[in-house]
Amino acid sequence: xxxxxxxxxxxxxxxxxxxYLHKFDxxxxxxxxxxxxxxxxxxxxxxxxLLDVNLPKYDGYYWCRQIRxxxxxxxxxxxxxxxxxxxxxxxxxxxxxxxTKPFDYDIVLAKINSHxxxxxxxxxxxxxxxxxxxxxxxxxxxxxxLFLREMRVELxxxxxxxLDELMIKSEQVVSRDRLLEKIWDEQIFxxxxxxxxxxTRVRKKLSALGIEDALQTVRGQGYRLVPSWENTP
Amino acid sequence: xxxxxxxxxxxxxxxxxxxxVVTFVYWLDGYRNAAVSMYxxxxxxxxxxxxxxxxxxxxxxxxxxxxxxxxxxGDFTDVKPSSPLSESLHRLLKSQYRHYISELSGQTEKxxxxxxxxxxxxxxxxxxxxxxxxxxxxxxDSRSVAIADELDRLRKGLDMVLYxxxxxxxxxxxxxxxxxLEKLVRSLITAQKRLFIRxxxxxxxEMEPQLSVVSDEKWLTFVLTQLITNAVxxxxxxxxxxxxxxxxxxxxxxxxxxxxxxGIPESDLPRVFDAYFTGENGRRFQESTGMGMYLAKExxxxxxxxxxxxxxxxxxxxxxxxx
Numbered sequence: 227x228x229x230x231x232x233x234x235x236x237x238x239x240x241x242x243x244x245x246y247l248h249k250f251d252x253x254x255x256x257x258x259x260x261x262x263x264x265x266x267x268x269x270x271x272x273x274x275x276l277l278d279v280n281l282p283k284y285d286g287y288y289w290c291r292q293i294r295x296x297x298x299x300x301x302x303x304x305x306x307x308x309x310x311x312x313x314x315x316x317x318x319x320x321x322x323x324x325x326t327k328p329f330d331y332d333i334v335l336a337k338i339n340s341h342x343x344x345x346x347x348x349x350x351x352x353x354x355x356x357x358x359x360x361x362x363x364x365x366x367x368x369x370x371x372l373f374l375r376e377m378r379v380e381l382x383x384x385x386x387x388x389l390d391e392l393m394i395k396s397e398q399v400v401s402r403d404r405l406l407e408k409i410w411d412e413q414i415f416x417x418x419x420x421x422x423x424x425x426t427r428v429r430k431k432l433s434a435l436g437i438e439d440a441l442q443t444v445r446g447q448g449y450r451l452v453p454s455w456e457n458t459p
Numbered sequence: 460x461x462x463x464x465x466x467x468x469x470x471x472x473x474x475x476x477x478x479x480v481v482t483f484v485y486w487l488d489g490y491r492n493a494a495v496s497m498y499x500x501x502x503x504x505x506x507x508x509x510x511x512x513x514x515x516x517x518x519x520x521x522x523x524x525x526x527x528x529x530x531x532x533g534d535f536t537d538v539k540p541s542s543p544l545s546e547s548l549h550r551l552l553k554s555q556y557r558h559y560i561s562e563l564s565g566q567t568e569k570x571x572x573x574x575x576x577x578x579x580x581x582x583x584x585x586x587x588x589x590x591x592x593x594x595x596x597x598x599x600d601s602r603s604v605a606i607a608d609e610l611d612r613l614r615k616g617l618d619m620v621l622y623x624x625x626x627x628x629x630x631x632x633x634x635x636x637x638x639x640l641e642k643l644v645r646s647l648i649t650a651q652k653r654l655f656i657r658x659x660x661x662x663x664x665e666m667e668p669q670l671s672v673v674s675d676e677k678w679l680t681f682v683l684t685q686l687i688t689n690a691v692x693x694x695x696x697x698x699x700x701x702x703x704x705x706x707x708x709x710x711x712x713x714x715x716x717x718x719x720x721x722g723i724p725e726s727d728l729p730r731v732f733d734a735y736f737t738g739e740n741g742r743r744f745q746e747s748t749g750m751g752m753y754l755a756k757e758x759x760x761x762x763x764x765x766x767x768x769x770x771x772x773x774x775x776x777x778x779x780x781x782x
Contacts, residue, residue: 238590246593280582306585310634310677328589328614331596401604403656410652412645417661417698 228342231272232256233263233289234304235281243276246331252338263289267296274342276334277321279305279312287319294320300341304329360396361453363437365389374435374455384409384416385428392428392441392451401448425449463515463522474507521545577624581617588614611653615688622681622754629761633675640670640705640714647683648703654688659697660718666705672712672782674762682755682766686716686778689751693720693740693776717777723770731768732756 230252234240240256247254255270257263260282267275275293279286290301300323303316308326316324323337358365364373367390370381381389387409391400402421409424410416416424429441440454482496515522520541592610595603625632641664648655648662655662672679690701696719704715723731727738734753759766765781 236586236590239586239593242590242593246597306582306589308677309632327585328592328610331593403604406656407652410649410656412649415648415652415655415662418659 227251227253228274228346229253229255229270229272230338231267231270231275233260233275233281233286234278235260236278243334246335247338250335260284264292264296267293271297272299273346274299274338275301276338277301277303279303279307279316287315290316290319290321298345300345302337302341304334358390358393360393360451361455363393363435363453363455365393372431372435374437377435379431379434381431382427384414384424385431388424388428392449396451396453399444399447399450403448405449460515460522462526463518466522467511467514471507471511474503478503517542518545521548574624574627577620581621581624584617588617607653608657615684618681618684619748619750619754622678622758623750626754626757626761629758633678633762635673635675637671637673638676638679640672640712641666641668643676643679644683644703644705644714647680647687651684651687651691654691655701658691658694660691660694660699660701662701662703664703666703667707670705670707670712672714674764674782678758678762682758682780683716685751685755690716690718690720690776690778693722694718695721712782714780714782715777717775719775722772722774722776723768724772728768728770732766 230247232240232243232254234243234256244254244256255266255272257266259266277286277290277293281289286303286305290303293299293301301321302323302325303321304325304327305312305316306327313324322341325333325337358367362374365371365386366373367386370383370386372379372381372389388405391405391408402418405425406416406418406421409421414420425441432438432440435455437455440452442450442452444450478500482500485496518541521544588610591606595606595610644664644666648664687701694701699719701719702715702717704713704717706713721740724739727736727740730736731738731752732755733749735749736753737749756766759780767779767781768776769779770776
C-alpha cells in the first residue's frame with residue numbers, strides 16, 4: 227500500500243483529498259504541525275508528497291528542499307499560483323510536478339499514479355489501485371478490458387471511460403452532460419449524437435458478456451447501470 | 460522674443476509718455492529748439508534699446524523656457540538661472556517638483572500595495588474554491604451541477620480581477636515564445652468543456668495544423684477564454700457551432716472565432732471594446748461587466764496583435780485576431 231504525505235494547511239481540502247485517496251487504497255498522513263515537517267516525514271517515510279506552496283512560517287519551496295535532503299520520493303506541488311515563474315521555482319527546488327488550484331480529482335490521481343509508477347516501477351500494478359468491481363463485473367482501466375467470471379471483452383478508451391463513470395456510480399443516474407465531460411478530450415470533441423453511438427457500443431460490449439438491459443436510459447436525465455447479472459461464477 | 464516684448468511693453472509705453480511729457484514741459488517753458496530735443500530723444504532711446512537688449516540677453520533662456528511647453532515633469536532642471544527673477548522661479552519650481560514627486564511616490568506605493576493585496580486575496584480565494592470544487596465534483600445531482608456552474612463563474616470573475624490588476628505591470632509579467640496554434644486552441648477548448656457541454660455548443664476546428672504564433676501563453680489564453688466564453692454565452696440555440704479557423708494571409712497568421720449566436724446590434728459594434736461598455740446584449744443577459752472585451756483588446760494591443768470584430772444581428776459574430 228502506498229503512503230502519501232499531505233502538507234496543506236487548509237483542513238477542508240486535506241479531508242477531501244484523504245477521503246478520495248482512501249477510496250483508491252492509498253494510505254495518507256496529513257501534517258498538522260507545520261513547524262517540524264522534517265521529523266514527521268522521517269517518521270512516516272511516505273512514497274509520495276503533496277505539498278502546498280503557501281504554508282505558515284516557511285513556504286513550500288523551503289520544505290521541498292528539506293525533504294529532498296532526506297529522500298528522493300516524488301514531490302507534487304499543489305498551489306493557487308499559476309504563474310510560469312512559480313512553477314519553475316517549484317521544479318527548481320526539487321519537485322517533480324505542479325498542480326494548480328482549483329484542480330480535479332482525476333488530475334491529482336492521474337499524476338500521483340504516474341509518478342508512483344515511475345518511481346517504483348515494479349509495483350506498477352499496485353499503483354493503479356484496486357480494479358473497479360461491481361457485482362463481479364471488473365473493469366481494468368489500464369489494459370482496457372472488462373471481465374465477468376472467465377469472460378472478457380476489450381474496450382476502446384472512450385468506452386472504458388463511460389463504463390468507469392457508470393460503474394463508480396452504479397445504480398445512480400449519471401447525466402448525459404457528465405458523461406460528455408468525461409469522454410471529451412483534446413482529440414475528440416463529443417456531441418450528443420456521438421455519445422449515443424458510444425453508449426450503443428458499450429451496450430454491445432456488455433451483451434457480449436451476457437449482460438442485457440443493465441445499462442438503462444432514464445428519459446430526460448441520463449443513464450443508469452443496474453447490476454442485473456448474477457455474481458455466481 | 461515675443462513674450463519678452465509683450466512683457467516689456469509697459470516700460471516702453473511709459474518711456475515714450477515720459478519723453479513726451481518732458482519735451483512738452485520744456486516747450487511750454489519757451490525752449491523751442493527742435494534739433495536739440497530730437498538729439499535728446501535719440502540719446503535716451505539708445506539708452507532704452509541698450510537696456511532692453513541687455514535685459515533680453517540675460518533673460519533669454521528664461522523667456523524661451525516660459526514659452527515652450529514642458530515635455531516631462533522634470534524638464535526645467537537643466538535651465539541655468541542667470542538673474543534673480545529666474546533664480547527664484549527656479550527655486551519655486553524645484554520645491555514644487557519635490558513635493559509633487561513625494562506625493563506621487565506615496566500614491567504609487569499605495570496603488571502597488573493595493574495590487575499586491577488583490578493578488579494575494581485572489582490566490583487566497585482559490586483554496587476555498589478548490590474545496591467547494593472537490594466537494595461537488597463527485598456528485599451529479601442538479602444542485603451540485605448548479606453549484607459547479609456558479610463556481611465556474613466565480614473562477615472566471617477572479618481571473619478577471621487578477622488580470623486587470625496585472626495589466627499595469629504587463630512588461631514584468633510577459634514571457635514570449637512560439638506556440639502551436641492548433642494545440643493551444645484544442646487545450647483551451649478542453650479546459651472549457653463544461654461551458655460547451657452546458658451551453659450545448661459544439662466546437663469545429665478548421666485549422667492548418669502547422670501554424671504557430673509568437674505570443675505569451677498566459678495572456679493569450681486569457682484573451683481566447685474571454686472570446687470563447689462570450690461566444691458560447693451568446694449562442695442561445697441548441698447545437699450551435701463555434702468555428703475556430705486559422706490561416707496565413709500576407710505573411711500574418713489569422714485566427715477567427717465565429718459563432719452562430721445572437722450577434723451584436725450595429726449601433727453597439729464600434730464601442731464593444733470600451734471599458735465598462737455592456738451594450739444591448741449585456742443589459743439583456745445581466746452578467747456582463749463590460750470589462751472582458753476591453754481587457755482582451757488592451758492585452759492584444761500590448762502583445763502586438765490586432766483584434767477585430769464583425770457581427771450581424773441574429774446571424775452571429777466573428778472575432779478575428781491578427782498575429
